Amino acid sequence: MEYKNFINGKWVGARSGEKFENRNPADWDELVGVFPKSGAAEVDEAVEAAEQAFRRWRLVPAPKRAEIIYRAGELLRKHKEEIARDMTREMGKVIQETRGDTQEGIDTAYYAAGEGRRMFGETTPAELPDKFAMSVRQPIGVCGIISPWNFPMAIPTWKIFPALVCGNTVVFKPASDTPLTGVNLVRTLAEAGLPAGVINLVHGTGSGVGNPLVQHPKVRLVSFTGSSRAGRQIAEFCGKTLKRVSLELGGKNAQIVMEDADIDLAVEGALWGAFGTTGQRCTATSRIVLHEKIREEFLASLVARVKKLRLGNGLDPNVDVGPLINEGQREQIQSYVEIGLKEGAKLMTGGKPCEQGDCKKGWFYEPTVFAEVEQNMRIAQEEIFGPVVSVITARDFTDAISILNNSSYGLSSSIYTNDVRRALVAIRDIEAGITYVNGPTIGAEVHLPFGGVKDTGNGHRESGTAVLDVFSEWKSVYIDYSGKLQKAQIDDVRVE
Ligand code: UN1
Numbered sequence: 001m002e003y004k005n006f007i008n009g010k011w012v013g014a015r016s017g018e019k020f021e022n023r024n025p026a027d028w029d030e031l032v033g034v035f036p037k038s039g040a041a042e043v044d045e046a047v048e049a050a051e052q053a054f055r056r057w058r059l060v061p062a063p064k065r066a067e068i069i070y071r072a073g074e075l076l077r078k079h080k081e082e083i084a085r086d087m088t089r090e091m092g093k094v095i096q097e098t099r100g101d102t103q104e105g106i107d108t109a110y111y112a113a114g115e116g117r118r119m120f121g122e123t124t125p126a127e128l129p130d131k132f133a134m135s136v137r138q139p140i141g142v143c144g145i146i147s148p149w150n151f152p153m154a155i156p157t158w159k160i161f162p163a164l165v166c167g168n169t170v171v172f173k174p175a176s177d178t179p180l181t182g183v184n185l186v187r188t189l190a191e192a193g194l195p196a197g198v199i200n201l202v203h204g205t206g207s208g209v210g211n212p213l214v215q216h217p218k219v220r221l222v223s224f225t226g227s228s229r230a231g232r233q234i235a236e237f238c239g240k241t242l243k244r245v246s247l248e249l250g251g252k253n254a255q256i257v258m259e260d261a262d263i264d265l266a267v268e269g270a271l272w273g274a275f276g277t278t279g280q281r282c283t284a285t286s287r288i289v290l291h292e293k294i295r296e297e298f299l300a301s302l303v304a305r306v307k308k309l310r311l312g313n314g315l316d317p318n319v320d321v322g323p324l325i326n327e328g329q330r331e332q333i334q335s336y337v338e339i340g341l342k343e344g345a346k347l348m349t350g351g352k353p354c355e356q357g358d359c360k361k362g363w364f365y366e367p368t369v370f371a372e373v374e375q376n377m378r379i380a381q382e383e384i385f386g387p388v389v390s391v392i393t394a395r396d397f398t399d400a401i402s403i404l405n406n407s408s409y410g411l412s413s414s415i416y417t418n419d420v421r422r423a424l425v426a427i428r429d430i431e432a433g434i435t436y437v438n439g440p441t442i443g444a445e446v447h448l449p450f451g452g453v454k455d456t457g458n459g460h461r462e463s464g465t466a467v468l469d470v471f472s473e474w475k476s477v478y479i480d481y482s483g484k485l486q487k488a489q490i491d492d493v494r495v496e
Pocket of ligand 1: 104150151154280281282283284441442443444445
């Protein structure tokens with residue numbers, strides 16, 4: 001029940017001896033574990049260890065580094081069920097989803113391991129005779145990785161596995177709501193044979209551990225997933241110090257349903273997109289944009305389905321929706337529902353905490369649907385991060401795309417239509433990093449780039465080969481075998 005930090009290959013407590021508790025959000029009586037409440041001193045030790053380890057790790061051939069990641073994937077697969085159960089206990093989402101989250105880590109391990117034998121650079125002709133030109137990827141150094149609680153396995157692996165394959169070393173701060181999954185991941189990497197100091201784990205809060213990690217002069221790169229507010233602060237600091245920073249931030253994702261769509265399919269997609277993970281995904285569907293002709297039919301069907309969703313402990317296989325992560329999130333959801341009502345939106349179902357029966361001892365909130373939402377209302381503009389969806393009506397296709405794009409965020413998006421022309425125009429015109437056609441806004445696969453435009457990030461992408469551009473530096477190499485000084489752009493080699 002008592003867990004530790006992992007620094008330089010050893011499990012150690014915080015120097016102060018301080019600890020924090022991790023409780024099950026579906027059942028406050030269940031203590032999941034006790035973790036060291038760390039601070040700048042532990043960050044410092046971890047960064048020193050990572051810096052020392054970098055000297056050797058960067059020289060290990062990439063295919064060999066990748067073999068360790070592959071083994072970590074095998075171990076995650078072996079322990080998938082225990083890891084998923086721990087995850088449901090510490091953050092509440094239902095067991096099918098925590099299995100999926102763990103599977104996403106496994107997929108990422110296999111994919112990143114393959115990159116150990118690719119990580120292609122370019123060879124290209126030189127403009128001068130007897131000269132060779134190529135580009136290679138090089139590691140950056142110590143990476144500070146700060147990850148959220150909603151995908152406590154998948155998201156850290158998106159960052160850590162490619163970072164390690166690229167030859168970097170890591171100091172990892174998992175969200176303080178999901179420290180156990182952080183332990184499960186780091187334990188797996190250690191068991192897979194990662195040398196001491198290459199991965200380090202420090203538990204604690206954003207201000208206690210996150211800030212000193214971002215600000216540590218020996219941390220060369222910060223990778224952060226979380227709120228746009230925190231992301232902006234991190235980016236400001238990294239801007240001042242010219243530190244490399246990769247940010248995955250908020251979303252206000254919309255699903256469009258056109259009048260020609262398969263309505264049952266679109267309702268099913270919306271239900272999964274809006275209420276899967278209790279709406280706590282950066283890719284969650286938080287706006288549904290309906291063509292006016294199918295509005296009534298869609299809404300009636302959606303509301304009927306939402307009312308049937310079963311809330312409870314995610315370990316119960318009959319439960320559809322787990323709790324919110326903590327009290328603060330529940331208060332935030334409640335305050336947005338009040339804002340929606342004040343703004344004049346029509347509450348169709350939900351709109352209050354669930355406090356009876358299976359929900360007595362957890363941070364549960366009823367799945368909530370607002371209709372008659374206007375596109376500029378706060379509930380249609382601000383990220384709520386919970387089981388609340390806003391339904392907006394569109395006059396036609398052009399109006400629907402413009403409503404979707406009327407957002408400061410641009411992560412995920414979806415359109416349900418059977419008209420191929422509309423689908424392709426939507427793919428071209430939607431301002432988002434991810435567009436689904438006839439699928440919900442959630443469900444990204446790990447071998448494609450993940451990330452968004454506008455306030456969702458700073459132009460970086462995780463997953464796919466795109467993530468290599470975050471975790472490696474390009475070096476261009478010129479080899480002159482002419483035996484004389486040749487001057488690029490000056491020597492004019494004439495073809496006679
Ligand atoms: C997130 O939304 O916070 O695309 C991550 C998905 C998952 C990852 C989601 N594969 O829904």
